[in-house]
Amino acid sequence: EVQLVESGGGLVQPGGSLRISCTASGFTFSSYSMNWVRQAPGKGLEWVSYISSSSSPIYYADSVKGRFTISRDNAKNSLYLQMNSLRAEDTAVYFCARGGVTGRDLAQWGQGTLVTVSS
Amino acid sequence: DIVMTQSPDSLAVSLGERATINCKSSQSVLYSSNNKNYLAWYQQKPGQPPKLLIYWASTRGSGVPDRFSGSGSGTDFTLTISSLQAEDVAVYYCQQYYITPYTFGQGTKLEIK
Numbered sequence: 001e002v003q004l005v006e007s008g009g010g011l012v013q014p015g016g017s018l019r020i021s022c023t024a025s026g027f028t029f030s031s032y033s034m035n036w037v038r039q040a041p042g043k044g045l046e047w048v049s050y051i052s053s054s055s056s057p058i059y060y061a062d063s064v065k066g067r068f069t070i071s072r073d074n075a076k077n078s079l080y081l082q083m084n085s086l087r088a089e090d091t092a093v094y095f096c097a098r099g100g101v102t103g104r105d106l107a108q109w110g111q112g113t114l115v116t117v118s119s
Numbered sequence: 120d121i122v123m124t125q126s127p128d129s130l131a132v133s134l135g136e137r138a139t140i141n142c143k144s145s146q147s148v149l150y151s152s153n154n155k156n157y158l159a160w161y162q163q164k165p166g167q168p169p170k171l172l173i174y175w176a177s178t179r180g181s182g183v184p185d186r187f188s189g190s191g192s193g194t195d196f197t198l199t200i201s202s203l204q205a206e207d208v209a210v211y212y213c214q215q216y217y218i219t220p221y222t223f224g225q226g227t228k229l230e231i232k
Binding site: 104 | 167175210221
């Protein structure tokens with residue numbers, strides 16, 4: 001069974017940093033692209049970042065470019081999102097999602113981890 | 120960026136009736152070299168992560184009931200639920216993956232009438 005488990009969320013002050021993680025199981029992690037998608041409280045979905053199976057290419061939404069860094073460790077079946085210079089508008093549940101048949105659709109999702117940016 | 124616009128924002132349909140949700144992209148998501156539309160549909164129930172329903176605009180995801188179907192091409196797409204079941208109450212999102220950023224529609228909330 002495919003499982004994606006996010007961790008590392010929490011409360012952080014504006015301007016602060018946080019790294020969230022996603023641990024995968026039940027499939028060959030190194031063969032799939034991965035994404036981060038976020039959802040602000042009561043709002044819709046916003047795609048944040050994409051990383052291919054080999055870590056190149058990498059793409060970001062304009063709203064996080066230069067502040068967030070996606071990475072992966074295929075040996076540890078893990079995906080990461082390093083978030084710096086956090087703003088109140090970054091407050092959201094962050095989902096990791098595995099690429100599907102097309103390589104770009106989001107076929108499997110974790111339950112998400114909540115990141116709250118507030119003083 | 121490609122803007123995805125869904126209509127309506129909310130919809131109430133009787134059990135057993137048809138539900139139709141529309142999605143329009145600000146530019147074509149049809150890739151001419153393979154004739155595929157880079158468009159997906161997701162279902163999100165309260166308190167749950169989204170679930171992939173449809174990819175390539177019309178291909179059902181694994182385990183998705185056949186009452187869900189997707190259609191359309193280019194810039195105009197439709198998700199149809201042929202006979203609404205109680206468990207279909209959810210918010211539905213379209214998403215283009217033609218070009219980054221992979222943008223979502225604003226969502227359509229589907230309820231029982």
